Amino acid sequence: MTNVLLSAKGIKIRFGGVVAADGIDLDVLQGENLAIIGPNGAGKTTFLNISTGYLRPQAGSITFLGQEITAQLPRTITKLGIARAFQIPQLFLDQTVMENMLIAAASRLGSPSGFRALSALPELSEMERLLDLVGVKLYASRKARELPEGQRKLVDIALALALKPRLLLMDEPTSGVASAEKLEIMDILTSALAKEKVTSVFVEHDMDMVERYAHRVAVWNVGKIQKVGTPAEVLADPKVREQVIGI
Ligand SMILES: Nc1ncnc2c1ncn2[C@@H]1O[C@H](COP(=O)(O)OP(=O)(O)OP(=O)(O)O)[C@@H](O)[C@H]1O
Known part of the structure; x- marks a missing residue:
């Protein structure tokens, strides 16, 4: 199939x-936003860790754009086009938002002289564009620690986009954010992904987020995939409702 970006087979x-x-x-x-749902300990984060090279499976393989990535180092996988955003944003809190962006750009470009060398280059305007895309450009010169949680999440997304990924893997993109702010963050996130043509996989516990933002859902249960389908199909399945969602 030509439209498969990442393919996992027999992962154990x-x-x-x-x-x-x-x-x-x-x-x-x-081009899809695929949600991964399932009870605590089902193996959802483990799958993200394997897909990014942080864990090596004992069996099975993962290909990305047809290329085997199972035994590759995390930095090699990032270079191939898979980025990760975490439940707790991984920011350098004492650096400004723009410095954080330039550090990400420097790591993508393998800049030998570090991020300061990039600040005079066209890279700076590209990083401004990405901060603008997720609505946090006004914080560019503020230290990351001064930002409220929701804005830090958005900066974390801009950081991931600075790596120019084809695929973004996210662990609960709106965890720790007040419910009222969740929709705003997910709206900004999904429209930024669409504009940048980035596919996403996100682990999610909030079924409202799954219903609104996922194109497809994969249900994890005790290390296995119990079901894959549209949000409507999956959330209507009595087994999924009982065993996974708990209703
Ligand atoms: N590096 C590790 N060493 C030992 N056990 C681990 C490791 N990583 C995960 N596990 C265990 O594997 C199981 C699956 O963990 P995982 O974090 O993938 O689940 P999860 O579905 O993401 O759960 P949650 O929704 O609570 O985050 C858990 O029992 C966990 O304790």
């Missing part, structure tokens, strides 16, 4: 007696 990993992946098969399609 166990930690002692805990089976965190037990034969995971999943295709992520170009």
Whole structure:
């Protein structure tokens, strides 16, 4: 299939007696926002860790744009086009927002003289464009620690976009954010992804977010994928409702 961006086949990993992946098969399609849902400990984050090279599976393989990435180092996988945003934004809190962006750009470009050398280059205007895209350009010269949580999440997304990914993997993009702000962040996030033509996979516990923002949903349960489908299909499934959502 030509529209498959990332393809996982037969992924297995166990930690002692805990089976965190037990034969995971999943295709992520170009341009989609795929939500991963499932109970605590089902293996959702483990899948993201394997896809980014932070964990090596004991069996199975992952290809990205047809290329084997299973045994690659995290930085190699980032260079190939997979970025990650975390539940807790990974910002340098004592650097300004723009400095954080330039550090990300420097890591993408492998700049030997560090991020300060980039501040005079066209890279600066590109980083401004990305901050503008997620609505946080006005904070560019503020230290990251001065920003409220919701704005830090948006900066974290801009940082991930600074790596110029084809695929962005996210662990609960709106966790820790007040409900009223969640929709705003997800609106900004999904429109930025669409504009930049970035595919996404996001772990989510809030079914309202899944229903509104996912094109497809994969349901994890005890290291296996229980079901894949549209949000409507998945959320209407009695087994998923009982075993995964708990209603
Ligand atoms: N590096 C590790 N070493 C040992 N056990 C691990 C490791 N990573 C994950 N596990 C275990 O594997 C299981 C799956 O963990 P994982 O974090 O992938 O679940 P999850 O579905 O993301 O859960 P949550 O929704 O709570 O974040 C858990 O029992 C966890 O304790």
